[in-house]
Amino acid sequence: MGQYFGTDGIRGVANTELTPEFTLGLGRAVVRTLREEGVARPQVLIGRDPRASGHMLEAALAAGICSAGGDAILIGVVPTPAVAYLVPHLEVSSGAVISASHNPVGDNGLKFFGPTGYKLTDAEEERIEELLQLYDEFRPEGGAIGRVREAHEAVAAYIDHLVAVADADCSGLKVVVDCANGAASGVAPRVLERLGCEVVALCADPDGANINVGCGSTHPELMARAVVEHGADVGLAHDGDADRLIAADSAGNLVDGDAILAILADREHRRRGLQTVVTTVMTNLGFTQAMQQRGIEVIQTKVGDRYVLEAMRAGGHPLGGEQSGHLILAEHATTGDGVLSAVALLSALADSGRSLSELAAIMTRLPQVLVNVSGVDRASLDGAARLWAAVREAEQALDGSGRVLVRASGTEPLVRVMVEAESEERASEVAEQLAGVAAAELTPTP
Numbered sequence: 001m002g003q004y005f006g007t008d009g010i011r012g013v014a015n016t017e018l019t020p021e022f023t024l025g026l027g028r029a030v031v032r033t034l035r036e037e038g039v040a041r042p043q044v045l046i047g048r049d050p051r052a053s054g055h056m057l058e059a060a061l062a063a064g065i066c067s068a069g070g071d072a073i074l075i076g077v078v079p080t081p082a083v084a085y086l087v088p089h090l091e092v093s094s095g096a097v098i099s100a101s102h103n104p105v106g107d108n109g110l111k112f113f114g115p116t117g118y119k120l121t122d123a124e125e126e127r128i129e130e131l132l133q134l135y136d137e138f139r140p141e142g143g144a145i146g147r148v149r150e151a152h153e154a155v156a157a158y159i160d161h162l163v164a165v166a167d168a169d170c171s172g173l174k175v176v177v178d179c180a181n182g183a184a185s186g187v188a189p190r191v192l193e194r195l196g197c198e199v200v201a202l203c204a205d206p207d208g209a210n211i212n213v214g215c216g217s218t219h220p221e222l223m224a225r226a227v228v229e230h231g232a233d234v235g236l237a238h239d240g241d242a243d244r245l246i247a248a249d250s251a252g253n254l255v256d257g258d259a260i261l262a263i264l265a266d267r268e269h270r271r272r273g274l275q276t277v278v279t280t281v282m283t284n285l286g287f288t289q290a291m292q293q294r295g296i297e298v299i300q301t302k303v304g305d306r307y308v309l310e311a312m313r314a315g316g317h318p319l320g321g322e323q324s325g326h327l328i329l330a331e332h333a334t335t336g337d338g339v340l341s342a343v344a345l346l347s348a349l350a351d352s353g354r355s356l357s358e359l360a361a362i363m364t365r366l367p368q369v370l371v372n373v374s375g376v377d378r379a380s381l382d383g384a385a386r387l388w389a390a391v392r393e394a395e396q397a398l399d400g401s402g403r404v405l406v407r408a409s410g411t412e413p414l415v416r417v418m419v420e421a422e423s424e425e426r427a428s429e430v431a432e433q434l435a436g437v438a439a440a441e442l443t444p445t446p
Contacts, residue, residue, distance in 0.1 A: 008304070028067055029129075033128055039093050043094075046075065048098035049098070051108060051240070061096060079338070080101070083095040085334075097112075101241045105209055163195060169350055173196075177189060178237040180217065182211045182242060184204075197346070202226055244338045245345070258283055258286075259360045264348060278315075280307070280323070305328065366422065373414060374413065376413075378413060379408075380442055384441045387434070
């Protein structure tokens with residue numbers, strides 16, 4: 001990770017950490033990078049989620065782009081994956097999304113896509129950071145200054161794309177969809193209605209301040225209760241920028257990204273001989289066991305959708321994802337897409353004629369306990385000999401019936417201890433014991 005870019009773009013508190021001044025400079029640096037790559041007059045597509053700071057940062061980013069001689073194309077409030085799809089569809093130079101995804105409303109973020117719709121590489125992000133520090137004498141004047149134009153109608157092409165992915169008749173399904181008062185609000189209900197579903201839309205009225213507040217994929221219990229109340233077949237919950245999906249069956253039982261990925265992988269294995277699926281080290285052991293029973297290889301990466309996608313592209317694998325519900329269907333998208341994942345899941349339901357609870361039974365989840373250890377020196381984790389010895393002892397005691405994962409958080413000053421075991425009590429016992437060792441050994445130096 002660089003000075004500004006993390007595992008998923010740049011994030012911070014809007015107007016204090018992520019300021020208009022910084023964002024303007026970032027727009028100039030992005031255009032300068034594109035000019036270095038031979039693009040004479042770059043065109044940058046800009047989408048955002050509906051949080052209050054989005055207008056401010058959109059204006060600043062567009063100003064920076066135009067100041068450097070590029071054109072800014074504003075498409076308004078759209079899901080992150082809509083920008084990824086529309087960049088190559090509209091044949092523009094780059095795309096930018098102003099969103100902090102599932103973060104609180106006070107935060108915001110910026111992420112960029114290249115001309116093929118994939119997120120920027122580490123090297124491209126590093127070059128942008130370098131240019132942010134360097135004065136750029138190129139100041140176009142007159143007609144050479146960039147222009148801003150709006151193209152809100154472009155989202156229609158993205159909706160058409162999502163509807164076309166459905167490969168089974170979904171009409172008649174009653175679906176509850178929680179849009180998190182975010183970017184899915186203007187897209188997800190329309191897609192589901194065009195598929196012929198009976199739609200109950202929740203939290204689809206963003207006001208700039210209510211994004212992710214007690215709703216969406218970070219609070220799926222709201223959606224799960226609504227499924228039962230409305231007698232729906234399935235519930236769907238997205239996050240603020242609509243790149244994630246958490247589901248619920250007709251009884252209100254949650255179905256997370258691991259289970260959705262297992263359902264889609266099994267379907268593709270039976271239909272087209274899928275051989276490999278890509279996940280992260282946080283994926284439940286029950287998923288791996290279910291795939292092994294079907295002869296499907298599981299490749300695990302570090303936590304982060306960018307690492308999942310890297311492994312998918314390197315091996316030519318069409319399907320991957322994270323427990324959080326960030327799923328990537330590489331034949332149809334260049335990034336995780338919550339609404340696309342919902343279309344694929346509903347197609348699997350309609351095609352099978354079975355309920356979501358029946359399909360989700362493909363995997364038996366091992367109880368998983370996660371303990372966050374704060375106030376520690378995460379940089380010294382690799383050399384924590386006593387902690388790693390305790391981890392080895394715990395793994396031996398579990399004797400193949402569970403697993404242990406200890407890692408430093410990539411976004412917070414924490415060390416995360418995750419334990420899976422045959423019972424939640426056993427998993428909690430082991431996790432708390434290891435967390436205690438971590439807290440004692442990784443005490444920061446005064």
